[in-house]
Amino acid sequence: MGALDGTAALVTGGGSGIGLACARRLAADGAAVTICGRSAERLKGTGLRYIAADVTDEEQVRAAVAHAAAEGPLRAVVHSAGGTTSVGPVQELDADAWRATLELNATGTMLVLKHAARTMAGTGGGAFVAISSIASSTTHRWFGAYGVSKAAVDHLVRLGADELGGVGIRVNGIRPGIVLTDLVAGIADEGPVLDDYLACMPLARPGEPADIAEAARFLAGPESSWVTGQVLNVDGGHHLRRGPDYRTVFEPLFGADALRGIPSKE
Numbered sequence: 001m002g003a004l005d006g007t008a009a010l011v012t013g014g015g016s017g018i019g020l021a022c023a024r025r026l027a028a029d030g031a032a033v034t035i036c037g038r039s040a041e042r043l044k045g046t047g048l049r050y051i052a053a054d055v056t057d058e059e060q061v062r063a064a065v066a067h068a069a070a071e072g073p074l075r076a077v078v079h080s081a082g083g084t085t086s087v088g089p090v091q092e093l094d095a096d097a098w099r100a101t102l103e104l105n106a107t108g109t110m111l112v113l114k115h116a117a118r119t120m121a122g123t124g125g126g127a128f129v130a131i132s133s134i135a136s137s138t139t140h141r142w143f144g145a146y147g148v149s150k151a152a153v154d155h156l157v158r159l160g161a162d163e164l165g166g167v168g169i170r171v172n173g174i175r176p177g178i179v180l181t182d183l184v185a186g187i188a189d190e191g192p193v194l195d196d197y198l199a200c201m202p203l204a205r206p207g208e209p210a211d212i213a214e215a216a217r218f219l220a221g222p223e224s225s226w227v228t229g230q231v232l233n234v235d236g237g238h239h240l241r242r243g244p245d246y247r248t249v250f251e252p253l254f255g256a257d258a259l260r261g262i263p264s265k266e
Contacts, residue, residue, distance in 0.1 A: 009068065036067075061112055077127070097144070136153065176212050202236065
């Protein structure tokens with residue numbers, strides 16, 4: 001018997017990487033897991049129950065939560081969907097890319113929490129786990145809206161935990177460091193950026209999706225029944241030091257002056 005037998009779970013961004021690892025970990029302990037993401041083809045390839053959904057579309061989020069809850073009482077939601085189109089020095093940032101990143105990471109988290117909470121409140125409560133980022137709390141220069149939007153996720157975790165505890169809903173988050181997924185392809189290859197990441201980590205290795213999945217499983221399960229409002233760093237200790245140096249990536253794109261804070265001439 002698994003600790004999550006007889007319960008349903010939803011994992012957003014479940015088609016690959018951290019989300020897929022979290023989904024498989026919850027399923028291994030007995031949860032009836034539904035994954036969602038924007039690409040039905042990618043979701044289908046996982047072999048898990050799925051529904052295509054864009055987390056920035058409220059009606060699609062509502063449908064995804066209902067689809068998951070049809071499998072049993074919804075006790076766990078892991079919100080892993082996120083990303084960024086906003087990079088570069090502050091004075092060079094594109095406003096549309098900034099807005100799109102805030103919409104995906106901050107508003108998307110709000111919508112999933114909103115509809116998950118509405119369902120969980122009527123069926124005895126549950127656990128919501130938001131996948132944030134070390135960039136939310138440790139400055140990552142030239143990351144544009146990404147760290148800002150993930151800081152909003154962290155605050156929403158605390159706000160949700162404070163408001164929803166009365167109906168038995170726990171809200172927590174995880175801040176991963178660099179994790180070996182498709183999203184960091186190239187960055188995690190041998191070279192100066194990876195070297196700098198490792199120099200900033202007491203446990204000097206990149207993370208694996210399973211590292212995050214184990215933390216998500218703890219926060220989603222009964223073992224953490226008295227834990228809420230926490231954002232757990234799962235990063236090899238990287239948060240103890242400083243953000244990584246991406247100069248070798250961004251200098252060819254924007255120029256050395258821009259990285260020093262000198263705006264381009266328009």
